[in-house]
Amino acid sequence: MTAATTRFSYEGLFSERSEDSPINSVAHAEYDFAVAYPAPETSPMDGLIGALQTAMDSRGDEVARNMAYYPQPAGSPELREYAAWKLEYDRGFKVGIDDILITAGSGEAIGLAIQALTNPGDTAITEHFVYSGTLNQLQRFGNTVYGSETDDDGLVPEALDELISKLSAKGKKPKMIYTIAEHQNPMGPTLPLDRRGAILEIAHRHGVPIVEDECYVDLRFDGEVQPAFRTLDDSGIVIHVASFSKLLAPGLRMGYFTAAPEVLRRAMSCKIGSGPNQFASYAIEGFLRNSLDEHRERFNPLLKQKCDAMDESLSDNFTDVGATWSKPQGGCYTWLTMPEGTDITSPRDEIFAEGVGYNGGVGFAPNGDGQNCARLCFAFETPEKCYDGIEKLAKLFKKRGLM
């Protein structure tokens, strides 16, 4: 047998569910506001490695044995227990270890909830601008997504009620309301308490579950955290998603969610492969058990400095041109809105090549608008670079007659 000389042809062999999609490496601009990452200088790598070492030193046999097993599909018992503890400590509601599923980042949790609840042809509701990862997953699993009206405080309950009624009248009652109520991605607001109550009432009246994504809840540097939908309502209508990625390091790929037992069972049936990474689970659980508050107290003031620096530079460079931007109390993003008719989405790649990365608004819009908007991540760069990069962005916009 010698090596074949002609290529094997896959013509006609690929599935309908697959697409010919490029395998991109992620590139980074000099001023990288296009990312969705916290600051690398806050990633507690030494603490995580130390936690692994401590686990080995104190109970090495048990750790080695658990590493030799395939991970429990639902996640490591230690991390599920810790997640349940954290939900009660931070969010004031009580769930048991069996009510928690650990996932490869919150993205997997959201994907499982979508798969458990929706069939191709179904509809789902999100904020008018929504985390593009969720938008993509909803669409990929065959849903038509409707963005519901938002203002500076987030979802407007009356508009949500009306949208659900309109869709239901057409036989298209949505299968879920997906929302990031704390430091919304991409727009930034925290939904006020009274709106949360109103939205719960609407959801119950129409019989539509709420998927609440709290992946930014640990990243608060101003204002007051609001009670989670899940804190306000334990009927099972709320699917509560959270993450360790933003708090510690996205490279750990570790999130979790809690929901009614019947939802968790359905979600598990959609899971591919075995459980989450046991190695990273030991590191996370060991580190956070001793250092959760300490880490947040170190992390969030730095995030505030960055947010303030970007805000100052936006004030200095974008005030006179009719632009507005959000002033978040936490999270990673500011949402920039240029005057109606300005297209800052199309030149995104050129401007990236000239040194400033951002995400054009269109990628976050179920209805495809947002050409005049951009998501700016302040969490990754230093405060100095946050200031300078926005100054440079203004120059690059001006050069193109965009302001």
Add this chain to the structure above:
Amino acid sequence: MTAATTRFSYEGLFSERSEDSPINSVAHAEYDFAVAYPAPETSPMDGLIGALQTAMDSRGDEVARNMAYYPQPAGSPELREYAAWKLEYDRGFKVGIDDILITAGSGEAIGLAIQALTNPGDTAITEHFVYSGTLNQLQRFGNTVYGSETDDDGLVPEALDELISKLSAKGKKPKMIYTIAEHQNPMGPTLPLDRRGAILEIAHRHGVPIVEDECYVDLRFDGEVQPAFRTLDDSGIVIHVASFSKLLAPGLRMGYFTAAPEVLRRAMSCKIGSGPNQFASYAIEGFLRNSLDEHRERFNPLLKQKCDAMDESLSDNFTDVGATWSKPQGGCYTWLTMPEGTDITSPRDEIFAEGVGYNGGVGFAPNGDGQNCARLCFAFETPEKCYDGIEKLAKLFKKRGLM
């Protein structure tokens, strides 16, 4: 807003793709031959932690920065490069970093290949008894699976040819041939070189891709490794899957595969969520780059002791009853075949409760036979427990009149 008092009903809300499936914890018997794990005492946890620490000490800023990014969807560049190097070093074929996708264990790689190639209603071919994880994934994505005849050396080429012809004549040409040619799971054999050549010729003639799963290739303690299908054929017809799980620790959840670029692109489009765990990637790449051979030289002699102990106990306890069992040259499993008509699959749970875990043959059979067979994993327990557990198994079989 107060907590709701009635449960929210999900009646009519769940998707057709989901099922109400229990979230099981994995239980372990006193003598655990039902697992699919290597020995916990060989899991190089200290080496993995040391590799992370070395990476931090030597290039901490870069590591922290990469941990702050979301992982590249295709996997960390360092680990892809290492995987390409290892394939050339161990298997003698050359691929570039762009030809490698890192996955959450080899299970994800197999799942992606299945999704890229098959539509519901398609057919696929495996060995007569096949790794149950692959069987489950093939069926879950809607395939009808046909096990092709095997003997003590593995797949019989003539029977494979005939099966493909028969299926093709019915308009059901298989979309893939899945095989574990080194230390097959569950039966144990290594496929001889001449059969590999014959099977490649058959695959080309019919135009059917081969998915070659080499997750046990590092676990050889006897005999000679055979050239991989991919070593023999670089036409693109072979999709080559490998894993770090068996070599290091399943808890790391790290596998990879290489295939024709168009297959990789299709597979990537089926991937959910972002890339593999960067934290574990650093640990694996750092550890193996310095210790691959040393680790295998420590690991495999121990595996041989265990295999020999189990074989000795099978000889001492199962010889007179007409049972046969395989004598693998590596991997994790011995395949026990009791006389035709003996059902050792049904009492599996009872015997587990009495202290000996094994996998009944039926779970590995596309056609549902194998009631008289069991997969016995020798890799996990000590040599002593391998001997004693088989002795106990014989007692428990005798107690039930099964021998």
